[in-house]
Amino acid sequence: MDRIPILRMGQFLxxxxxxxxxxxxxxxxxxxxxxxxxxxxANGILIDISAVSIVDSFMGRIIGNIGTVSKLLDAETVVVxxxxxxxxxxxxLGLPLKGVYTALNVDKGxxxxxxxxxxxxxxxxxxxxxxxxxx
Amino acid sequence: MAxxxxxxxVPFRNRLKEQAVKIKMGLVNQTKLITAASELVRNMxxxxxxxxxxxxxxxxxxxxGIRLTFKDEGPGIKDLSLALKDGYTTGGSLGLGLPGARRLxxxxxxxxxxxxxxxxxxxxWANG
Numbered sequence: 001m002d003r004i005p006i007l008r009m010g011q012f013l014x015x016x017x018x019x020x021x022x023x024x025x026x027x028x029x030x031x032x033x034x035x036x037x038x039x040x041x042a043n044g045i046l047i048d049i050s051a052v053s054i055v056d057s058f059m060g061r062i063i064g065n066i067g068t069v070s071k072l073l074d075a076e077t078v079v080v081x082x083x084x085x086x087x088x089x090x091x092x093l094g095l096p097l098k099g100v101y102t103a104l105n106v107d108k109g110x111x112x113x114x115x116x117x118x119x120x121x122x123x124x125x126x127x128x129x130x131x132x133x134x135x
Numbered sequence: 136m137a138x139x140x141x142x143x144x145v146p147f148r149n150r151l152k153e154q155a156v157k158i159k160m161g162l163v164n165q166t167k168l169i170t171a172a173s174e175l176v177r178n179m180x181x182x183x184x185x186x187x188x189x190x191x192x193x194x195x196x197x198x199x200g201i202r203l204t205f206k207d208e209g210p211g212i213k214d215l216s217l218a219l220k221d222g223y224t225t226g227g228s229l230g231l232g233l234p235g236a237r238r239l240x241x242x243x244x245x246x247x248x249x250x251x252x253x254x255x256x257x258x259x260w261a262n263g
Binding site for chain 2: 020022023024053054055056057058060061083084085086088089092093094095
């Protein structure tokens, strides 16, 4: 069975979706990601959807779920690289993609994750610079 | 084209994409059409255990479009006006499938009969 690979990048997880997802694949990705977050203590997830041409309400719900569940596990989710046509379609569909941040590309997504997680660090005590070392 | 399992969805979308490119539909309209079709196919799979989709090219004056007919022999829809409302669902989803699909296409028609099945016809014009 196919699976979407989850790459580890310091304290973040990187997922690049290169194929059009069917439901099983998307559901597996959701559970794999949540499990990986809890196992590794990652505090950020970056999902690159630049190769995805269709996001329907089911896919949108999965992405939203990933964001919401990860948040409960103290990880922020950033979706990057959304194609403009996909963004237009999502708005018309009425899908707000709650619970996730978006950024234009991977670089900006990582910057966003860093700023989000270091802010959390300041508020909650531990020094964000130590996160990478802990892992 | 028969849709019986979720693995049929991606080949169906690819076929639809080919047709849309053939009639020179713009990328945004293509995306809207395929997303709407995806919602409807998903409904067919979830509520009616699959069905059939017919892909046709239609013409209106100078404009070409694609007409899709989704036909299933599922349980039908009890309250159509409710089913077309945003956020209403009996299947634990977001309830955006039907109303969302309707917003994404040029033309949307649905006929349903309890116990017999549902037929949804949508048209998306290449330039509209």
